[in-house]
Amino acid sequence: MTAAMSHYDALDFGTIDRGTLPAQEHEGANVSVRDLTRLLHIDCPDEAWLARTAFALRRVREGESLVRAGDKFHSLYVVRSGCFKTVYTDLSGSEQVLGFPMSGDLMGADGIDSGHYGSTAISLDTSEVVIVPLASLARLVYECPRLEALLYRALSRELVRVQNMAWTLGTLGAEGRVAAFLLTLSARLGALGYSRCSFNLRMTRQEIGSYLGLKLETVSRALSALNSSRIIEVHQRSIDIVDADALRGVIDPAAGIAASIAPPLGSAVPESGAGNGKRARKPRPPFQPGIAWQQLAAA
Amino acid sequence: MTAAMSHYDALDFGTIDRGTLPAQEHEGANVSVRDLTRLLHIDCPDEAWLARTAFALRRVREGESLVRAGDKFHSLYVVRSGCFKTVYTDLSGSEQVLGFPMSGDLMGADGIDSGHYGSTAISLDTSEVVIVPLASLARLVYECPRLEALLYRALSRELVRVQNMAWTLGTLGAEGRVAAFLLTLSARLGALGYSRCSFNLRMTRQEIGSYLGLKLETVSRALSALNSSRIIEVHQRSIDIVDADALRGVIDPAAGIAASIAPPLGSAVPESGAGNGKRARKPRPPFQPGIAWQQLAAA
DNA sequence: CGGTAAGTTGAATCTAGTCAAGAAACGTGG
DNA sequence: CCACGTTTCTTGACTAGATTCAACTTACCG
Structure with a gap:
């Protein structure tokens, strides 16, 4: 709990500000709060002065690490361009990839509580990140209460993402996992304005x-x-999704059918009811449809 | 994005307060901010007036659900006593358990971003939860800036927990997963003052x-x-951990040995170096030891 | 005391891992 | 531009580990 105290100091207003950051991170142009909220897809009050508050950018070359597991926590990062991988590394040297943050994704949030980053972030190509010192953000939120939700929502979103991952790992077989991976990637690229059905993987x-x-x-x-199966076309790292519904069907045959019947729903979750699935074969089906597969179905 | 707007309203100060909560949740005694931070193991400034601000309690009987996936988000919950399970439910009716929140754990955080809870929370025995309306918390943080870190840290902790889960699911075999589960449970119960080596499971x-x-x-x-293997003793739901080091060894033989040599480290992560592992068989071992197993080793 | 839910154990099956060989792409230097 | 080595990817045969199906035991609750 001593770590907790020293960490608390870092969050105390006025104690640490951008001026105390490592020098290497002061490079490139700056980014306004407006830009940041747009990047995170989080609504932001329309006050002019917010556009003046700015965050620094940092450029990370391919293979370079942005933060390493165990480093002292100081800033959050929001990817602006490029693609990262975040990895745990255990004693025996083997690593587990935890995510592939891309434009708009938050990195470093696993360091807030303990005061040390929990995973290493490595760039998969030349990338740019917005540096968001937690202290600056805290001050900003204090000055503009309507920003309150900003970090909460970004953290919550990350939590949902990892929970979905746990669901995927715990529930699906090999093909299902790969299908889910492709669908998620497809949806994310689509949200960024790229093609949803034809893209190149940036990871091995x-x-x-x-x-x-x-x-x-x-x-x-x-x-x-x-x-x-003619569901996708693969040539090395180039992926073409030929039949997205079939791909969803690989994850859950029932969901695949349901998704092809129901119009693809937006980001909002249906209010209630919607227990429209073909039929439940289990004795107790009193639950509302889950969220996990919907994230994938909404590709 | 329309959901985002309506959600934002819910966070606007003064729009929603505790008075607008569902009536059913106003029962039992109240809990002060001090109590809450103590429950969450998060440091809290020592201002007298904070003790006056209070949150409501709710009692949940065994088998009863606290929130359901898809319900409109309104409050976070901190478990005060008892034990829950949080589950996803997919279309075909099969469910995946995402966690077993116990005293001090946060629930409902996966609903902040989307405005709808992402998982269902069901009590495994008669439990008590502190109801923390996000709007109240936001106001509180505004009135007392030093509380800024409170929610950030709680969310970050939850994120780390789920990331560890993803690591467990992605890396370990059946025995390793069960061993990790027991060690984590042991550590959590120990932190609550119960026996670390002898306890009863509350789940099937x-x-x-x-x-x-x-x-x-x-x-x-x-x-x-x-x-x-004489590592534990099991009689139905009663578990006795006979040899905790051996249990750690099931997760990773190397870590098990290392853990029995090195003194059990505290919550703080070693600053650097510590690349002391026996030997690395891979060509590139320039990483610091990971966090995942340490959480388990620190039981 | 009987019925139901929960837990254990065994044998057969199937999925993913392991080991190994080979093919395709990439980068570098001649 | 091509030859070369390296890395990445693909495919096959075999093995280890988890699931499935099924029988049976043990606890729990009225």
Whole structure:
């Protein structure tokens, strides 16, 4: 609990500000609060002075690490361009990929509580991140109460993402995991304005496997199988999603059918009811449809 | 994005306060901010007036659900006593357990961003939760800036917990998962003042299996195997951890040995170095030791 | 005391991992 | 531009580990 105290100091207003950041992180142009909220897809009050408050950018080259597990926590990062991987590394040297943050994603949030980053972030290509010192953000929120939700929502979103990951790992087999991975990636790229059905992977089979709790051979086999089924077309790192519904069907046959019937719903969750699925074969189906697969179905 | 706007309204100060909560949640005694921070193990400034601000309690009987996936988000909950399970439910009716929140754990955080809870929370025995309306908390933080870190840290902690879960599911086999589960449970109970090496499970094999991405038979077998190895003693739901180091060894043989040599480190992560592992067989071992297993080793 | 839910154990099956070989892409220097 | 080595990817055969199906035991609750 001593770590907690020293960490608390870092959050005390006026104690630490951008001026105390490592010098290396002062480079490139600045980004306004407006830009930041737009990047995070979080609504922001329309006050002119907010545009003046700015955050620094940092450029990270391919293979370079932005933060390392165990480093002292000082800032959050929001990806502005490029793609990262975040990894745990255990004693035996093997690593587990926890995520592939892309434009608009938050990194470093796992360091807030303990005061030390919990995972290492490595750039998969030349990337740019917005540096968000927690102290600055806290001050900003204090000055503009309507920003209160900003960080809460960003953290909550990250939490949902990881929970979905846990669901994927705990529930799906190899093909399902790969299908879920492709659909999620497709949806994220689509949200960024890129093609939803044709893209290039920026990570190796090894990294995908590590992320999905599979071996690289298994990932390769799963991709080949989906390729043979005419659901996707794979040529090395180039992916074409030929039949998105079929891909959803790989995750859950019932959901695949349901998704092809129901109009693709937006980001909002249906208010109630919607217990419209074909039929429940289990004795106790009193639950509302879950969220996990919807995130994938909404691709 | 329309959901985002309406959600934002809910966070606007003065718009919603405790008075607008569902009537059913106004029952039992109240809890002060001091109590809340103590429950969450988060440091709190020592201002007298904080003791006056209070949150309501709610009692949840065994089997009863506190919130359901898809319900409109209004409050966070901190468990004060008892034990819950949080579950996703997919279309086909099968459920996946995401966690077993106990005293001091936060629930409902996955609803902040979308405005709807992402998982259902069901009590495993008669439990009590502190109701923390986000709007109240936001106002509180505004009135007392030093509380800024409170929610950030609680959310960050939850994020780390789920990330560890993803690591467990992606990396470990059946026995390792069960061992990790027992060690984590042991550590949590220990932190609450209960015995670290002798306790009763409050969940079924089915629920444990769902949580760990295994079938109930596999959980049973893993427990039996650990029992045969004299590492634990199992009689139905009663667990005795006989050899905690050996249990850690099940997760990662190297870590088990290392843990028995090195003195059990506290919550703080070593500053640097400590790349002391036996030997690295991979060509590139420039990473610091990870966090995942340390959480377990620090039991 | 009987009925139901929960847990254990065994045998067969199936999925993903392991080991190994080979093919395709990439980068570098001649 | 091509030859070379390296990395990444694919595919096959075999093995280990988890699931499935099923029988049975043990606890729990009225």
